Amino acid sequence: MTEEAYIYDALRTPRGKGKKDGSLHEVTAVRLSAETLNELQRRNDFDSKLIDDVIWGNVTQVGEQGACLARSAVLYSDLDESVPGVSVNRFCASGLEAVNMAAGQIKGGQGMAYIAGGVEAMSRVPMGSDGGAIAVDPYLAMKTYFVPQGISSDIIATQFGFSRDMCDEYAVESQKRAAAARAEGRFNKSVFAVKDINGITILDQDEMIRPTDMQSLGGLRPSFQQMGEVMPGFDNVALLKYPEMEKINHVHHAGNSSGSADGAAALLIGNKEFGERTGLKPRARIRASAKIGTDPTIMLTGPVPVTERILERSGMKISDIDLFEVNEAFASVVLRFQTYFNVDHAKLNVNGGAIAMGHPLGATGAMIIGTALDELERSDKEVALATLCIGSGMGAATIIERV
Numbered sequence: 001m002t003e004e005a006y007i008y009d010a011l012r013t014p015r016g017k018g019k020k021d022g023s024l025h026e027v028t029a030v031r032l033s034a035e036t037l038n039e040l041q042r043r044n045d046f047d048s049k050l051i052d053d054v055i056w057g058n059v060t061q062v063g064e065q066g067a068c069l070a071r072s073a074v075l076y077s078d079l080d081e082s083v084p085g086v087s088v089n090r091f092c093a094s095g096l097e098a099v100n101m102a103a104g105q106i107k108g109g110q111g112m113a114y115i116a117g118g119v120e121a122m123s124r125v126p127m128g129s130d131g132g133a134i135a136v137d138p139y140l141a142m143k144t145y146f147v148p149q150g151i152s153s154d155i156i157a158t159q160f161g162f163s164r165d166m167c168d169e170y171a172v173e174s175q176k177r178a179a180a181a182r183a184e185g186r187f188n189k190s191v192f193a194v195k196d197i198n199g200i201t202i203l204d205q206d207e208m209i210r211p212t213d214m215q216s217l218g219g220l221r222p223s224f225q226q227m228g229e230v231m232p233g234f235d236n237v238a239l240l241k242y243p244e245m246e247k248i249n250h251v252h253h254a255g256n257s258s259g260s261a262d263g264a265a266a267l268l269i270g271n272k273e274f275g276e277r278t279g280l281k282p283r284a285r286i287r288a289s290a291k292i293g294t295d296p297t298i299m300l301t302g303p304v305p306v307t308e309r310i311l312e313r314s315g316m317k318i319s320d321i322d323l324f325e326v327n328e329a330f331a332s333v334v335l336r337f338q339t340y341f342n343v344d345h346a347k348l349n350v351n352g353g354a355i356a357m358g359h360p361l362g363a364t365g366a367m368i369i370g371t372a373l374d375e376l377e378r379s380d381k382e383v384a385l386a387t388l389c390i391g392s393g394m395g396a397a398t399i400i401e402r403v
Contacts, residue, residue: 005103006282007400008268008275009044010370011036011190015206015358018122018260023203024194025262029058029065029121032194033073036264039192040115041079044268046278048078052111054085055102057094057118058362061087062130065121073119089362090291092329093388093396094118095265096365100289100398102269113274117266118362127260127361134296134392145241145297147234149391150224150252152299153330155238157251159298160336164251167331168217171256171355173345174328175212178352182209186351186378190370208259208358222250223257241297256331261358265366284373287383287399288314294393300329302395303337303387310385310397318343321399322381325368327388328353337387350375364388369398376402 013036016024024032033056041048056070070085090097095118102114133140140146147155157167181187182205193204228235228248235248268280275282290310294302303326311318318341326337326349338348351371354364365388372384387397 003107003109003271005106005269005271005286006275006403007284007286007373008270008280008282009040010267010373011039011043011192012265012363012367012370013194013263014191014203015208015360016203016262017208018262018358018360020123022123022262023207025123027121027194027202027262028124029119030069030072030076032121032262032264033069033119034076035194036117036266037073037077037079037115040266040268044280046280048080048083050113050274050277051079051083051115053114054083055098055114055116056085056087057098057365058087059089059091059094059120060125060127060130061089063125065125069119090394090396091391092327092359092361093365093390093394094362095367096369096386096388096396096398099267099269099366099369100396103286103289106269106271113268113270115266116269117264117366119264120360120362121262122260122360123262145237147238147297148224148227149299150257151228151234151238152297153252153257153332154224154228154248154250155242155298156300156336157332158245158249160339162251162332162335166335167251167256168214170331170335171217172212172214174349174352174355175209177350178209178356181351182206186374189374206357208261209356212255217255220253220255223253225250238297252330252332256355258329258354258359261360263360263363263367265363265370267366267369282403284376284400284402287401289398291394291396294395296393299391299393300333300389301336302389302393303333303397304340306395306397307341307385307387310399314399321383321385322347323350323372323375323384324348325372325384325386327359327364327368328355329359329389331355333389365396369400373400
């Protein structure tokens with residue numbers, strides 16, 4: 001008999017600016033992770049010896065984020081040393097993949113409870129500092145027609161007709177929604193304050209949300225035009241693969257793309273027995289999960305085919321989903337999802353997203369699951385779908401249902 005995998009709780013740090021002047025810059029990824037694990041245990045008062053594993057997403061696993069960060073975080077935390085840890089990397093969906101892996105283990109009868117989530121300290125360990133083969137191995141780069149993600153986002157805009165104004169309008173709305181959500185306290189249930197060793201609060205709310213309008217965005221230069229058109233000329237690489245485009249329209253810039261961020265998030269996932277033994281009540285069940293590989297050059301279209309796969313796998317229709325969390329890596333990614341499925345914007349990223357709050361790579365997938373769960377409860381809805389585009393051409397998705 002297959003077990004059900006329930007979400008008993010979800011929480012996260014605020015998202016700090018992923019630069020040296022960001023509020024969380026002084027906090028290492030291992031400490032940020034450990035504080036998140038401690039907060040999860042403090043809120044739910046469970047015996048950590050019941051936890052079968054900590055599955056922890058992290059993208060740039062080098063330096064202070066290397067050497068199985070998950071296990072280091074457990075040892076840094078107040079959890080019992082009998083709790084193991086494993087770090088996973090599915091690029092931008094690493095945190096979501098951790099959740100899906102934990103759910104799969106429970107459904108398969110491999111344990112009673114897991115902590116799943118992720119972390120990224122982008123102000124301390126910059127994206128790309130691990131020097132992955134996809135970008136630097138000449139054979140692989142040529143075979144896949146490699147271009148950076150920013151170029152990929154502009155390819156999506158060009159192929160599917162999303163103008164600069166359309167992308168900017170989406171970005172303005174993301175900022176407005178995130179600002180309203182923060183002001184109304186919609187994140188308060190999940191976000192906890194990060195403090196220094198003296199107990200002084202470093203950051204207690206997302207710090208990258210800012211007033212934005214079409215006029216201010218209109219003054220920003222396209223971020224990826226020079227690398228596309230001049231040096232090293234990635235547009236030419238893309239046009240070899242997609243000659244029907246003739247020219248790539250560079251529409252993305254700092255204001256309609258996700259920013260680098262620091263942050264961590266964790267979910268407490270267990271079966272029915274775990275709830276009975278701890279006295280905890282589940283908030284939702286993980287109904288289905290899916291992942292898929294996609295074209296590695298355009299790269300960021302994964303949310304569409306993976307959503308088709310998860311709907312088919314779960315026997316559901318797009319109309320069965322009450323809320324959607326589609327990671328805002330770039331505006332064109334979400335616009336492609338929205339137009340393909342004809343999703344009402346009132347159901348999509350209703351509290352803003354990474355364009356407004358930033359994208360701490362290894363944590364974001366877990367963060368948007370928590371955001372979806374909080375919003376289901378706040379708005380008294382039942383079912384949510386979370387999905388992310390992923391580097392080098394992949395997609396991941398999860399469907400949760402309130403209980």
